[in-house]
Amino acid sequence: MSGFVLHPRLAADTAFVADWGLSRVLLMDDARYPWAILVPRRADAMEMFDLDAHDRAALTEEVVHVARTLKAMSGARKINIGALGNLVPQLHIHVVARSEGDAAWPGPVWGHGTAIRYEPARRDAFVEELRARMQGASL
Amino acid sequence: MSGFVLHPRLAADTAFVADWGLSRVLLMDDARYPWAILVPRRADAMEMFDLDAHDRAALTEEVVHVARTLKAMSGARKINIGALGNLVPQLHIHVVARSEGDAAWPGPVWGHGTAIRYEPARRDAFVEELRARMQGASL
Numbered sequence: 001m002s003g004f005v006l007h008p009r010l011a012a013d014t015a016f017v018a019d020w021g022l023s024r025v026l027l028m029d030d031a032r033y034p035w036a037i038l039v040p041r042r043a044d045a046m047e048m049f050d051l052d053a054h055d056r057a058a059l060t061e062e063v064v065h066v067a068r069t070l071k072a073m074s075g076a077r078k079i080n081i082g083a084l085g086n087l088v089p090q091l092h093i094h095v096v097a098r099s100e101g102d103a104a105w106p107g108p109v110w111g112h113g114t115a116i117r118y119e120p121a122r123r124d125a126f127v128e129e130l131r132a133r134m135q136g137a138s139l
Numbered sequence: 140m141s142g143f144v145l146h147p148r149l150a151a152d153t154a155f156v157a158d159w160g161l162s163r164v165l166l167m168d169d170a171r172y173p174w175a176i177l178v179p180r181r182a183d184a185m186e187m188f189d190l191d192a193h194d195r196a197a198l199t200e201e202v203v204h205v206a207r208t209l210k211a212m213s214g215a216r217k218i219n220i221g222a223l224g225n226l227v228p229q230l231h232i233h234v235v236a237r238s239e240g241d242a243a244w245p246g247p248v249w250g251h252g253t254a255i256r257y258e259p260a261r262r263d264a265f266v267e268e269l270r271a272r273m274q275g276a277s278l
Binding site for chain 2: 046047048049053056057059060061063064067068071077078079080081082083084085086087089098105106107108110111
């Protein structure tokens with residue numbers, strides 16, 4: 001993991017949830033959608049193909065674990081998964097629980113409007129619930 | 140693969156490139172961006188977690204193979220990968236080569252403007268080049 005430093009933009013926009021085998025798991029501080037971000041703790045990774053095959057397989061399973069958890073917590077209709085990085089080059093994977101009638105439905109959340117930050121106690125409660133559910137289920 | 144039928148919306152918007160071990164590989168018929176779509180040939184898969192772990196690992200490697208190829212072909216600045224499915228529920232993964240100044244830069248391509256279809260000879264040439272490059276490189 002040497003050399004890994006979270007991009008300051010990601011640090012500013014999220015709350016810490018957990019460090020897993022590969023990824024740092026973050027909650028996007030945007031109350032409009034249940035929205036997690038996974039950042040592989042590898043220095044200088046920008047594209048999926050910058051990771052080796054072992055890390056890519058681990059990342060896929062970590063993404064799926066978060067996706068399942070957000071789906072169960074929110075009852076969302078669809079999970080959106082995205083790796084864009086046009087603005088923040090550090091490789092990071094969005095996992096967003098989408099529901100009909102949410103702020104951007106049926107369009108993508110990226111670039112849509114302005115984040116509405118959580119009230120801090122609500123954000124902390126969400127992080128705690130995410131942690132508890134993800135620890136309680138096998139990866 | 141029994142029971143797999145490509146969603147009619149995906150069929151209408153794309154050109155066939157190849158059937159790989161898991162995925163059908165398609166070219167999005169939108170000349171604004173080099174844009175491929177991978178559809179795992181599994182009936183009723185809507186979310187990544189509807190695939191088993193073996194299929195998920197295969198999908199990840201197939202996505203990466205397309206991503207590398209589009210990057211090499213286009214010299215793109217960033218590859219965008221997305222699994223949304225808010226409108227078309229059949230699981231499908233977008234792999235889009237993005238460049239500064241393209242039609243949607245730096246925003247996401249999904250939901251942005253209207254597709255500009257390829258002139259057919261250009262589309263066929265693009266498909267041929269994609270096929271040749273992907274067959275020439277190891278998965």
